[in-house]
Amino acid sequence: MAFAYEGLDHVQLAAPEGCETDARAFFGERLGWAEIPKPEPLRARGGVWFQCGAHQVHIGVQRDFAPAKKAHPAFLVRNLGAFREHLRLRGIAVIDDDARAEEGIERLYVNDPFGNRIEFMERP
Template identity: 65%
Template structure:
């Protein structure tokens, strides 16, 4: 084989036009992710990009936006309980899911400001 997939570079989440301020509050302030500058040719499309660990999360504008309520990214976390408490302090609801507890995986779900489902998990 002459090629190799080495991993995920970024995940893109869709959002409605004018989403940037809410995205910055949620991903930048509440989650504490670093905002990344978008390349000049892409800036006119709207949206905003963030660094999440070694990866990137791109919030892209979609004209006929509908939130992803089943398909979702899962973010590996250290200090899951602390993150959950922090999100609660920020007024962001979280939802339990113990389906993988026997596997040693603690997790919860939250929605971004646009209704996209996000999973946060910690392997014990």
Template identity: 55%
Template sequence: MRPQFMPYALHHVQLAMPEGREDEARRFYGDLLGLADEAKPEPLAGRGGVWFANGDLRLHLGVETAFRPARKAHPAFLVTGLPALAERLAHAGHQPRWDDALPGVQRFYVDDPFGNRLEFMAQGV
């Protein structure tokens, strides 16, 4: 029997970050990846962290006191210009780790400044 409700979309993905490193997050996610800084609602602004958006894509970085980077769990971003992004990240000191395990998918992994694992992919290549 089908439930009376059904999730239909993701609103956002949240990753943890250490306290006080919002500027570093803005440089990586904003300047390097091109995501726009999204204002946090006033009741949440005092908690620290940074929110980013690009169209329907939303990524929140929340401060975690006993921070430990996500090494396995990760968001996967579909991107255009994947090789150019890999070059841009490498030039900025974030070395891509290419993975060809999925047929028809070009992808790589990279760590954000806090050690969180991120995946970037292009399909149909």
């Protein structure tokens, strides 16, 4: 094969117009992700970008926005129990996954302020 996949660059989550303040409060302040500047030519489109570990998460404006209820990104977390407590202390509703015992993987879900599902997981 003449090419090779290098990995994931970023995940984009859609949000409604005017989402920036709520996105900064949730992803930046409550989750603790660092905001990264968008390139100048893309700033007029709205939205906001964040760094999560080695990956970027782009919150992009979608005019006919509908939240992703099933499709979702999944982020690996070290010490999911401590992360769960971090979320609860910040008023973020946590949905625990009952299937973790079957797979040996612990996971939980949250909804962002726009209704998008986000998974956080820890491998044994």
